[in-house]
Amino acid sequence: xxxxxxxxxxxxxxxxxxxxxxxxxxxxxxxxxxxxxxxxxxxxxxxxxxxxxxxxxxxxxxxxxxxxxxxxxxxxxxxxxxxxxxxxxxxxxxxxxxxxxxxxxxxxxxxxxxxxxxxxxxxxxxxxxxxxxxxxxxxxxxxxxxxxxxxxxxxxxxxxxxxxxxxxxxxxxxxxxxxxxxxxxxxxxxxxxxxxxxxxxxxxxxxxxxxxxxxxxxxxxxxxxxxxxxxxxxxxxxxxxxxxxxxxxxxxxxxxxxxxxxxxxxxxxxxxxxxxxxxxxxxxxxxxxxxxxxxxxxxxxxxxxxxxxxxxxxxxxxxxxxxxxxxxxxxxxxxxxxxxxxxxxxxxxxxxxxxxxxxxxxxxxxxxxxxxxxxxxxxxxxxxxxxxxxxxxxxxxxx
Ligand code: ADP
Numbered sequence: 001x002x003x004x005x006x007x008x009x010x011x012x013x014x015x016x017x018x019x020x021x022x023x024x025x026x027x028x029x030x031x032x033x034x035x036x037x038x039x040x041x042x043x044x045x046x047x048x049x050x051x052x053x054x055x056x057x058x059x060x061x062x063x064x065x066x067x068x069x070x071x072x073x074x075x076x077x078x079x080x081x082x083x084x085x086x087x088x089x090x091x092x093x094x095x096x097x098x099x100x101x102x103x104x105x106x107x108x109x110x111x112x113x114x115x116x117x118x119x120x121x122x123x124x125x126x127x128x129x130x131x132x133x134x135x136x137x138x139x140x141x142x143x144x145x146x147x148x149x150x151x152x153x154x155x156x157x158x159x160x161x162x163x164x165x166x167x168x169x170x171x172x173x174x175x176x177x178x179x180x181x182x183x184x185x186x187x188x189x190x191x192x193x194x195x196x197x198x199x200x201x202x203x204x205x206x207x208x209x210x211x212x213x214x215x216x217x218x219x220x221x222x223x224x225x226x227x228x229x230x231x232x233x234x235x236x237x238x239x240x241x242x243x244x245x246x247x248x249x250x251x252x253x254x255x256x257x258x259x260x261x262x263x264x265x266x267x268x269x270x271x272x273x274x275x276x277x278x279x280x281x282x283x284x285x286x287x288x289x290x291x292x293x294x295x296x297x298x299x300x301x302x303x304x305x306x307x308x309x310x311x312x313x314x315x316x317x318x319x320x321x322x323x324x325x326x327x328x329x330x331x332x333x334x335x336x337x338x339x340x341x342x343x344x345x346x347x348x349x350x351x352x353x354x355x356x357x358x359x360x361x362x363x364x365x366x367x368x369x370x371x372x373x374x375x376x377x378x379x380x381x382x383x384x385x386x387x388x389x390x391x392x393x394x395x396x397x398x399x
Contacts, residue, residue, distance in 0.1 A: 097118060330379050
């Protein structure tokens with residue numbers, strides 16, 4: 001069965017078409033600037049094997065974007081399939097499932113309502129995800145669709161990990177708590193590790209280090225803690241997000257600079273992290289580490305704070321799990337930067353972590369020494385495949 005995986009943003013739509021008979025990627029594409037006019041650059045790109053299409057097309061809304069996607073997927077020359085009927089199901093990435101979803105679900109009206117109800121928790125993404133689902137439904141009304149939530153994997157966290165130390169009424173009335181994100185990636189990677197090592201009884205720390213970054217503590221395949229919180233702002237230092245900080249900073253800066261709460265949150269989301277701490281040098285790890293290696297103070301301090309925080313979370317999670325068997329690195333930085341992994345694991349020998357410099361430099365799967373008590377692995381994440389697998393499982397059960 002071919003499954004279309006959709007990740008709809010407020011003005012963008014990412015997609016992959018996967019043949020689930022052999023988990024082969026048939027097509028991959030991106031539509032940007034949905035709802036915008038008067039731009040010059042191309043805003044649609046698709047890759048089918050070696051065939052690449054790039055187009056400039058003004059699109060009023062997500063429905064028009066979907067129509068374009070289907071047109072290009074079924075293009076006789078540059079497309080991947082003959083017609084729409086060969087798409088057996090659609091899997092949608094949805095950011096915030098709140099406490100309503102512990103796993104992926106078949107999309108029906110009650111699911112749409114729950115995604116809508118969770119908009120206050122994911123005000124930027126949930127409306128876009130919903131728009132994407134509705135647009136897709138209009139075009140393929142008879143194709144089953146599945147929602148896969150970024151928060152679902154973390155729903156196994158115990159209360160001691162998800163409650164914040166504020167008046168309990170905010171949990172009761174506003175549902176303020178830690179939810180965590182990147183759950184599809186953490187779940188995929190932890191399952192891959194269990195498969196690779198042939199055992200489920202593992203205490204793992206997963207480091208998903210990309211532009212957005214998060215870590216999780218996983219015991220016997222279940223998440224017991226994660227670094228992102230009510231929103232993806234908490235935790236590690238990221239490309240443009242601050243991660244953890246004293247909440248009083250918000251009031252302090254807001255008062256002195258006359259900023260509103262929402263301006264402060266935008267500042268912490270968009271112009272902090274790498275870009276902020278490096279004084280505007282870059283939001284991209286490659287630039288930060290290159291600058292650090294060249295002795296540039298801005299790159300050095302950013303890499304230092306970034307890696308120190310990861311190390312602190314590893315220690316905290318080892319304590320939370322009462323042990324540690326595996327540390328896993330994944331996503332753009334985790335999969336590709338041996339410098340990042342080496343820095344993050346500095347001074348962790350006491351925990352039983354012994355990094356093999358050669359294996360690390362060669363981006364091997366196992367990068368710890370043979371004697372290391374804790375195994376350190378590099379495992380590529382594949383959120384789209386995880387979404388497609390869930391979709392297949394749910395849709396197959398319908399028959
Ligand atoms: P997201 O999906 O959150 O947008 P990615 O997982 O694609 O982000 O990760 C993006 C980050 O990965 C960037 O900071 C980038 O510098 C880093 N990255 C990507 N490729 C490499 C590489 N070959 N070496 C070092 N860092 C890399």
